[in-house]
Amino acid sequence: MTKEEQHAPGRQGDGDRRVDDYAALAAVGPYGVHPGHALITMVEPHPGHEFAYNRWYEDDHYYAGAMAMPWMFAGRRWVATRELRELRYPEKSAVTQPVTAGCYISTYWVTEGRYDEHMKWTVGINKRLNRDGRVYQDRTHVFTAFQDHVATVYRDGAAGPRDYHAMDHPYAGLVVQVIDADGPERRAELLEWLRARHLPQRLHGSPAAMVTVFRPTPLPGDRMTYVKQVEGVDTRLTLLWFLEEDPRTCWDRFQGLDALVAEAGQGGRVELVAPFIPTVPGTDRYVDQLR
Numbered sequence: 001m002t003k004e005e006q007h008a009p010g011r012q013g014d015g016d017r018r019v020d021d022y023a024a025l026a027a028v029g030p031y032g033v034h035p036g037h038a039l040i041t042m043v044e045p046h047p048g049h050e051f052a053y054n055r056w057y058e059d060d061h062y063y064a065g066a067m068a069m070p071w072m073f074a075g076r077r078w079v080a081t082r083e084l085r086e087l088r089y090p091e092k093s094a095v096t097q098p099v100t101a102g103c104y105i106s107t108y109w110v111t112e113g114r115y116d117e118h119m120k121w122t123v124g125i126n127k128r129l130n131r132d133g134r135v136y137q138d139r140t141h142v143f144t145a146f147q148d149h150v151a152t153v154y155r156d157g158a159a160g161p162r163d164y165h166a167m168d169h170p171y172a173g174l175v176v177q178v179i180d181a182d183g184p185e186r187r188a189e190l191l192e193w194l195r196a197r198h199l200p201q202r203l204h205g206s207p208a209a210m211v212t213v214f215r216p217t218p219l220p221g222d223r224m225t226y227v228k229q230v231e232g233v234d235t236r237l238t239l240l241w242f243l244e245e246d247p248r249t250c251w252d253r254f255q256g257l258d259a260l261v262a263e264a265g266q267g268g269r270v271e272l273v274a275p276f277i278p279t280v281p282g283t284d285r286y287v288d289q290l291r
Contacts, residue, residue: 025070025117029113029114029117030111030112030113030114031111032111032112032113033073033111033164034111034112034149034163034164035074035109035110035111035112035149035163035164035166035212036110036111036112036113036114036115036148036149037109037110037111037112037114037115037118037146037147037148037149037217038107038108038109038110038146038147038149038212038214039066039072039106039107039108039110039144039145039146039147040105040106040107040108040143040144040145040147040176040214040238040240041105041106041141041143041144041145042096042102042104042105042141042142042143042144042176043102043103043104043105043106043139043140043141043142043144044101044102044103044104044139044140044142045103045104045138045139045290046138046139046140047291049136049138049139050103050287050290050291051284051287052136052138053136053138053139054104054284054287055284056136057077057104057106057136058077058279058281058282058283060134061129061134061135061136062075062077062106062281064125064129064134065125065126065129065134065135066106066108067108069118069121069122069125070114070117070118070121071110071111071114071117071118072108072109072110072118073109073110073111074108074109074164074166074167074168075106075107075108075109075167076106076107076108076166076167076168076278077104077105077106077278077279077281078104078105078106078107078174078276078277078278078279079103079104079276079277079278079279079286079290080102080103080104080105080274080275080276080277081277081286081289081290082100082289082290082291083248083289084247084248084274084275084276084277085099085100085102085103085274086100087247087248087251087274087275088100088272088273088274088275089255089258089273090258090270090271090272090273093271093272094180094231094232094269094271094272095142095143095178095271095272096142096143096272099272099274101140101142102142102143102274103290104279105143105174105176105274105276107167107174107240108167109164109166109167110146112149115146115148115217119146143178143272144230145216145217145219145230145238146216146217146219146230147214147215147216147217147238148214148215148216148217149163149212149213149214150191150213150214150215150237151191151194151195151212151213152210152211152212152213153194153195153199153200153203153210153211153213154203154209154210155203155204155206155208155209155210156209160209160210161209161210163210163212166210166212166240166242169242170278171209171242171243171244171278172243172244172245172246172277172278173242173243173245173246173247173275173276173277173278174240174241174242174243174247174275174276174277174278175208175240175241175243175247175254175273175274175275175276176238176239176240176241176272176273176274176276177238177239177241177257177270177272177273177274178236178237178238178239178270178271178272179236179237179239179261179268179269179270179271180232180235180236180268180269180271181235181236181237181266181267181268182235182267182268182269183234183235183267184234184235186235186266186267186268187215187234187235187236187237187268189266189267190237190266190267190268191213191237193264193266194213194237194239195213198260198261198264199211199213202253206250206253207243207244207245207249207250207253208241208242208243208244209242209243209244210241210242211239211240211241211242212239212240212242213237213238213239213240214237214238214239214240215233215236215237215238216230216231216232216233216236216238217230217233218230218233237268241254246277247275247276247277248275251275254273254275257270257273258270258273
C-alpha cells in the first residue's frame with residue numbers, strides 16, 4: 001500500500017481505527033428487519049419557499065440527513081396539496097394550528113433495538129449539516145417526533161406486504177391519525193382497544209392495507225433548536241394508515257374517526273386526521289398545488 005493510499009479517506013493510517021470500528025459495530029447488536037422505531041416529521045415550508053424547500057429535501061436532506069444514517073433502513077416522503085389539507089380535522093387540533101399547516105410529511109423506519117445508536121448519529125450529523133449551511137431555514141417543524149412501534153394491524157392477515165415493506169411498496173396514499181389519551185394508564189387501554197377491536201373492524205373491506213401504531217419518545221436535550229420538544233410522550237398514539245387508493249377517492253371511510261373514538265369511551269381524543277399522497281422523487285410535482 002502506498003503512502004497516499006494509507007492516508008486516503010476511509011483508510012487506516014496513523015492509528016486511525018475507523019474502518020475496524022465499523023466492522024466491530026456491525027458484528028454485534030440487533031439487525032432485524034422489524035421497524036422498531038420511526039421518525040415521523042411534518043413540515044411547513046414558508047410561503048414563497050415551496051420549490052426551494054422541496055429541492056433541498058429531495059436532492060440533499062432526504063439522503064444526507066436521513067437515509068445515509070446507520071439503522072434508518074427505509075423512508076418515504078408524502079405531500080398534502082391544498083385540496084388534501086382542506087379535508088383534515090378536527091378544526092381545533094392539539095397537533096397543528098391551523099389544522100392545514102404541514103404540507104409535507106416524511107416517514108422513516110429505524111431497526112428495532114437501534115434507537116440509541118441512531119440518535120447519537122442523527123444529532124451529530126445534523127449539527128454538522130447546520131454548520132456547513134446544508135439545513136434549509138425557511139420552514140417550520142409542525143409535528144416531528146421519533147416514535148416507538150407498538151402495533152401493526154393488517155387487513156388481510158398474513159397475506160400482502162408487511163410493515164417493513166410499507167415505505168417501498170407503491171401505496172397510493174397515507175392517512176395520519178393522532179390520538180391523545182386521558183392519561184398514561186388510559187393509553188394502554190386505548191391501544192388494546194385499537195389493536196383488538198377498532199382497527200380490525202375499520203380495515204375490513206377498506207382501501208387501507210395496514211395500520212402501524214407508534215408512541216412518541218422525547219427528543220434528546222442536544223437536539224437542534226428549531227425542532228421543539230415532543231408533546232404527549234406519555235399519552236399520545238400516532239397511527240399511519242397505508243392506502244391502496246388516493247385518499248380523495250375514499251375519504252368517506254375516514255370521516256368521523258374522532259366521533260368513533262369518543263363514542264367508544266376509551267378515554268381518547270382524536271387530534272388530527274390528515275391525508276397525504278406520495279411525492280415523486282426527483283420532481284417538483286404537486287408543489288404548484290400547495291397554496
